[in-house]
Amino acid sequence: xxxxxxxxxxxxxxxxxxxxxxxxxxxxxxxxxxxxxxxxxxxxxxxxxxxxxxxxxxxxxxxxxxxxxxxxxxxxxxxxxxxxxxxxxxxxxxxxxxxxxxxxxxxxxxxxxxxxxxxxxxxxxxxxxxxxxxxxxxxxxxxxxxxxxxxxxxxxxxxxxxxxxxxxxxxxxxxxxxxxxxxxxxxxxxxxxxxxxxxxxxxxxxxxxxxxxxxxxxxxxxxxxxxxxxxxxxxxxxxxxxxxxxxxxxxxxxxxxxxxxxxxxxxxxxxxxxxxxxxxxxxxxxxxxxxxxxxxx
Numbered sequence: 001x002x003x004x005x006x007x008x009x010x011x012x013x014x015x016x017x018x019x020x021x022x023x024x025x026x027x028x029x030x031x032x033x034x035x036x037x038x039x040x041x042x043x044x045x046x047x048x049x050x051x052x053x054x055x056x057x058x059x060x061x062x063x064x065x066x067x068x069x070x071x072x073x074x075x076x077x078x079x080x081x082x083x084x085x086x087x088x089x090x091x092x093x094x095x096x097x098x099x100x101x102x103x104x105x106x107x108x109x110x111x112x113x114x115x116x117x118x119x120x121x122x123x124x125x126x127x128x129x130x131x132x133x134x135x136x137x138x139x140x141x142x143x144x145x146x147x148x149x150x151x152x153x154x155x156x157x158x159x160x161x162x163x164x165x166x167x168x169x170x171x172x173x174x175x176x177x178x179x180x181x182x183x184x185x186x187x188x189x190x191x192x193x194x195x196x197x198x199x200x201x202x203x204x205x206x207x208x209x210x211x212x213x214x215x216x217x218x219x220x221x222x223x224x225x226x227x228x229x230x231x232x233x234x235x236x237x238x239x240x241x242x243x244x245x246x247x248x249x250x251x252x253x254x255x256x257x258x259x260x261x262x263x264x265x266x267x268x269x270x271x272x273x274x275x276x277x278x279x280x281x282x283x284x285x286x287x288x289x290x291x292x293x294x295x296x297x
Contacts, residue, residue: 004217004234007278009034009079009270011049013093013109015061022051030054031271034077036088038241040188040262042174044112047077047089051107052271059098059107066095070119075111079237079268086237088266089113090192114189116145122176124169132180133157139169139176140194153203153297154196155185188241193297195242199287202244202260206293209258210238212282213248219279221251227286229259235278239264244291245284258291259284 011022011032023029031052038045054062064073073093078085091113098107120143126135133156140152169176177187177196185198197203212218217234224230229247239245241261249255263283269276 004081004236007079007081007235007237007268007270008083008085009077009268010085011051011078012074012076013062013096014073014075016063017061020058020062029271032268033276034079034088034266034268034270036077036266036268038190038264040186040241042114042117042187042189044114044118045089045091045189046113047075047091047111049077049109049111051109053105054098054107059105062096062107062109063098064093064096064109072116075109079235079266079270081237087191088237091115113192116150117143117173117189117194120144120173122169122171122173126163126167126169128163128165130163130167131157132182135163135167135169135180136177136196139173139180140196143173143194145192151193151297152196153193155198155201155294157182157185190240190242195297197242197294198292200289200292201294202291203240203242203295203297204244204293205296209243210236210245211248212236212245214250218247218249222247222249222255224255227288228262228283229255229286230281230283232279232281234280235266235268236280237266239280239282244293247284257286259286260291 013020033050035048075093077089078087080086091111092115094110094112096109122139122142124138124142126138187196217236219232222229222231239261243261244258246258247256261284265281268278
């Protein structure tokens, strides 16, 4: 098995007067518990972190009232092995407060990553002859994330029907997009990017995708129903929604194959003396038509 025993992390939280980074220059890793959830849908991805025993100054700076939801305070969370940290969450704070549990002071920070998508209004025009890809670009590339325009990654829709006349696009992006994305495509978010992928398109490079088996951290026996597989493994930060991986299980050959990640959840206990399990739960889909690899983003 690969060395997956000592994951480390980096957490940055924007505050009322700057930002707090853990570990800071003194290299102190506060004990934290974190749950990160990503789904192949337009729903917000979430990150919930509990930090133990911060000082009062830091706790007060982090505090964020959930009713101040029109303010944008950034939160990023990275974790990995051997200094190779990967972005697990890149979004905004939804709520942050502190309380006490026994002898410990707990600072609880909740984040979501696409609040800006649901709180934008599109007012654009596309000219006659614009194909589906151009219309999707016009809708999504006009969205303000609060930190600039989000990067858009999409499948090719240039072969779709074109508009016969110019069209005014006015309304919420989620309403406009649902009318124009074909049934075999979905929109989702990852690392402050917008993805619009056809079902059979996957993020990755053919012949160079992660291998999941008992040697790389697979725990127990995967469960497969109607081409959907679910399994747990030792924390694996490289698995992200929309990406391809290969599953190998010695339990049954029927479980083996190339899959596309539909949801991923990380449950972590990290720090100087935390002894909890660090587990990644994955739900993925296997196409009976094969996948089209569109590269890494």
